[in-house]
Amino acid sequence: MEQAIQVKGIQKSYKKLHVLKGIDFEVEKGSIFALLGSNGAGKTTVVKILTTLLKQDEGTAIVNGFDVVSKPGNVRQSISLTGQFTAVDEIMTGRENLIMIAKLRHLKNSRQISDDLLRRFGLTEAAGRRVSVYSGGMRRRLDLAMSLVGKSQIIFLDEPTTGLDPEARIEVWKNVRELADGGTTVFLTTQYLEEAEQLADRIAILHEGRIIANGTLAELKKMFPPAKVEYVEKQPTLEEIFLAIIGKKEEK
Amino acid sequence: MEMTKNYFFSDMGVMLGRSLRHILRSMDTIITVTIIPIGMMLLFVYVFGGAIQTGTDNYVNYLLPGILLMAIGSGISYTAFRLFLDMQRGIFERFHSMPIVRSTVLWGHVLTSLVSNAISAIVIILVALVIGFRSSAGILAWLAVAGILALFTLALTWIAVIPGLTAKSVDGASAFSYPLLFLPFISSAFVPTTTMPPAIRAFAENQPVTAIVEAIRSLLAGQSVGNDIWVALAWCLGILIVAYISAMWVYKRKAA
Numbered sequence: 001m002e003q004a005i006q007v008k009g010i011q012k013s014y015k016k017l018h019v020l021k022g023i024d025f026e027v028e029k030g031s032i033f034a035l036l037g038s039n040g041a042g043k044t045t046v047v048k049i050l051t052t053l054l055k056q057d058e059g060t061a062i063v064n065g066f067d068v069v070s071k072p073g074n075v076r077q078s079i080s081l082t083g084q085f086t087a088v089d090e091i092m093t094g095r096e097n098l099i100m101i102a103k104l105r106h107l108k109n110s111r112q113i114s115d116d117l118l119r120r121f122g123l124t125e126a127a128g129r130r131v132s133v134y135s136g137g138m139r140r141r142l143d144l145a146m147s148l149v150g151k152s153q154i155i156f157l158d159e160p161t162t163g164l165d166p167e168a169r170i171e172v173w174k175n176v177r178e179l180a181d182g183g184t185t186v187f188l189t190t191q192y193l194e195e196a197e198q199l200a201d202r203i204a205i206l207h208e209g210r211i212i213a214n215g216t217l218a219e220l221k222k223m224f225p226p227a228k229v230e231y232v233e234k235q236p237t238l239e240e241i242f243l244a245i246i247g248k249k250e251e252k
Numbered sequence: 253m254e255m256t257k258n259y260f261f262s263d264m265g266v267m268l269g270r271s272l273r274h275i276l277r278s279m280d281t282i283i284t285v286t287i288i289p290i291g292m293m294l295l296f297v298y299v300f301g302g303a304i305q306t307g308t309d310n311y312v313n314y315l316l317p318g319i320l321l322m323a324i325g326s327g328i329s330y331t332a333f334r335l336f337l338d339m340q341r342g343i344f345e346r347f348h349s350m351p352i353v354r355s356t357v358l359w360g361h362v363l364t365s366l367v368s369n370a371i372s373a374i375v376i377i378l379v380a381l382v383i384g385f386r387s388s389a390g391i392l393a394w395l396a397v398a399g400i401l402a403l404f405t406l407a408l409t410w411i412a413v414i415p416g417l418t419a420k421s422v423d424g425a426s427a428f429s430y431p432l433l434f435l436p437f438i439s440s441a442f443v444p445t446t447t448m449p450p451a452i453r454a455f456a457e458n459q460p461v462t463a464i465v466e467a468i469r470s471l472l473a474g475q476s477v478g479n480d481i482w483v484a485l486a487w488c489l490g491i492l493i494v495a496y497i498s499a500m501w502v503y504k505r506k507a508a
Contacts, residue, residue, distance in 0.1 A: 051349040073351060081349040087342035091274050103266045104352050106259060130277075146346070156349075 002029045004154050004185040005050065009059035012045055019045050021209035022059065027202070029153075032176065032186040034200035036193065041206045043189035044084060047158045050187070051081045064153055080152035084159050086143040088131050094118065094142050095127040098149060105150040117145040121175070137168030144175055155179060157188040161195060166239050167246065173198055263352045267360025274334065275368045281330055286372045289323040290379050296442060297383060304443055312385040316377070317468035318441025321461055323372050324405050325432035328412040329425075331365040335416025336425035339506075358413065358503060365409040366402060373401060388474035396481070397471050403488040404464060408432065410495035417499075417506045441465045460487035 005027035012020040019042040027033040037043045048054035050061055052072040061068045064078035089097050095114050102110030118124045121141040131139060140160070147155055157176070161169040176199055180186050190196055196203045197217060204214040213220055236244075275282070293315060296304075301311040308314050338344050338361075347357050377385070389397070412429070419425035436442070438452060439461035445453050456462055467484040470477040 048345075051345075053345055053348055076349060076351040079349065081346060083342040083345050085340075085342040087346040089270065089343065090341075091277050092270065096273070100266055100270055101350075104263060104347070104350055106262065106351075 003027065003062075004029045004031075004064060005033075005187060006062040007046075007050070007059070008061075010046070010049060010056045010061060011058035012042075012049065012054070012056050019209055020056070023206070023209075023211050025204050025211055025214055027185060027187060029185055030180065030183050031201040032180045032188065032199050034196035034203045035187070035189045035206055036191070036196045036203055037189070037206035038191055042209055043191075043206055044158055046206070047081070047083075047156050047187070047189060051079055051156055052076055053081075078152060079154045079156060080147040080150070081156045082143055082147040082158065082160060084162065086136075086139045088139055088142050088146065090132040091130060093128050093130055094123050094134070094138075097131060097142060097146060101146045101149045107150055113149060117148060121145045137164060137171070140164055140168060140172065141175075144172065148179070152184070154185045154187065157186065159189055159191065161190070161192070166243060169195075170243075260353045260356065263356040264359060264363075267356045268363055271334075271360050271364030272367065275364060275371070282368060282371055282375065285327040285330065285368075286323060286375045288326060289319045289376055292322065293319045293376070293380065294383070300442075306444055310384065310386065312380055312383055313387070313473065314469065315442065316380050316385055316472070317465040318436045318439070318461070319380075320373050320376060320401060320468070321404065321441065321464060322433060322436050323376055324369050324401065324408060325429055325435070327369045327372050328365055328405065328408045328432075329429035330368065331361055331409050332412040332416035332419070332425045332428065333422065334364070335361055335413060336419050336422060339417060358499075361416075362406065362409050362413070365412070366405055369405045370402075387472045389472050390474070393471040393474060396477075397468050400464060400468060400471075400481075400484055400488065403485070403492065407488050407492035407495055410492060410499045413499040414495070414502050417502050435459065435461050436465070439465060460484070460491065463487055 003026045005025075007023060007025050010020055010023050011018075023046070025033075035043050035046060045054065049056045050063055050068060052068050052075050055069060063075045066074040066078065068075050089100070092100070095118060098114035098117055099110045102113045107113060115124075115127075118127045121144065123138065123142060123145065126134065126138060131142065134142065144157075144160070147157075160176070161172050164172065173195070176186055176188070180201075186199075188195075188199070200217070202214070202216055203220060204211050206212075213223065215223075293312070296315055297312055301315075304311065306314045344357065348354060387394075415425050415428045439445070439456050439459060441461060445456045445462065448456055463480055463483040464487065467477050467480040470480060
């Protein structure tokens with residue numbers, strides 16, 4: 001299998017803080033890879049190194065066949081990053097944001113590309129409005145849409161659903177799945193176990209600067225005691241209740 | 253990098269387009285930038301001006317260069333502010349992870365500063381004309397004035413880039429410009445330096461604002477500028493070079 005990302009022995013310190021203590025992993029082309037870890041585990045540092053925003057102290061990282069340190073230009077041609085904060089221009093409209101990115105990627109027919117993405121992300125109606133009046137979910141959708149301009153082979157999503165309401169989160173999940181179905185490699189970080197479980201073909205757990213587990217969901221499950229059959233009354237979670245009520249409202 | 257070199261002008265165009273939209277859609281910043289210098293100008297012309305002996309009969313003519321420098325001093329704090337927001341919101345990271353010519357990200361902000369300060373300067377000159385400013389300067393002298401102001405704006409803008417990239421808060425990003433607003437007061441911008449006590453006079457006569465103000469004043473009056481213009485240019489270029497090198501150093505550490 002071809003590898004989209006290969007990471008070997010990456011180390012990184014910020015002054016005295018040793019954030020990454022030598023991590024290795026590989027991401028298969030066309031798969032969804034989730035890097036799971038609590039806040040401050042170093043997930044964003046990994047993303048920054050892989051997207052050429054930060055240089056590692058030790059180790060090598062190869063993205064789409066190119067070394068991130070010696071061939072950053074080629075890496076940037078291959079990737080697209082959706083950072084932890086929605087990086088959208090508030091003063092411009094949704095359409096202008098997309099056209100700007102299309103032009104920066106040196107694509108022709110930027111207008112057509114932006115219209116297609118606006119439609120795909122349900123933003124056609126809001127396209128001419130300034131982003132400053134968008135809701136959190138709309139901003140995140142626009143942010144994702146901006147990352148899809150130019151059809152990069154590898155997409156990095158740094159905590160794509162942090163701060164989103166449950167509905168918007170499910171929407172993002174749907175988009176991520178569509179991306180992977182279309183052949184794009186998706187590298188995502190998350191602190192939500194459920195998100196990794198829902199989306200990822202492969203999950204790596206980053207803890208105290210090291211990858212302490214790496215495998216498919218089934219493999220990870222095997223590492224833990226076998227499932228016991230217990231009969232427990234299943235209470236709906238508040239999230240399930242919330243979604244059920246919203247769902248009913250929308251049917252009416 | 254290697255393959256993106258030929259996109260410099262295309263990328264620069266996009267960055268500039270973005271910035272110009274920001275300016276056009278937040279005209280209130282132009283008003284905020286010009287209102288204090290205009291207020292100062294009115295105050296000095298109509299309240300203090302009668303009591304100030306400058307040796308010229310038209311105090312607005314005497315005052316205008318200093319007022320323009322003041323406006324630029326407050327205008328550049330918006331560059332720091334815009335840069336700060338771009339850093340905070342991850343827009344820099346988005347751009348830097350893309351196959352673009354990286355230097356255009358900063359240059360976009362710097363050119364924006366030039367454009368918005370030019371608009372402010374024009375607004376202030378128009379107000380000055382209304383309250384009696386008159387100039388016998390020819391087209392070449394006006395071009396020279398524009399050139400000095402542009403160079404001064406560039407120099408201060410590169411200073412503003414530093415807090416823009418390093419500030420921890422919005423207030424921090426713009427607070428650096430306050431000293432710049434006071435520099436004109438200890439210069440020949442409002443009153444001749446001859447009445448100042450020796451120590452202050454020495455400072456006033458050897459700081460950049462005085463040289464720049466004197467050069468612009470002579471140009472606008474259609475007089476020969478003598479040495480002042482060279483001193484003014486040397487100051488502007490000197491500040492520009494030091495500020496640019498420092499700003500790029502900070503930029504490489506913070507964002508690249």
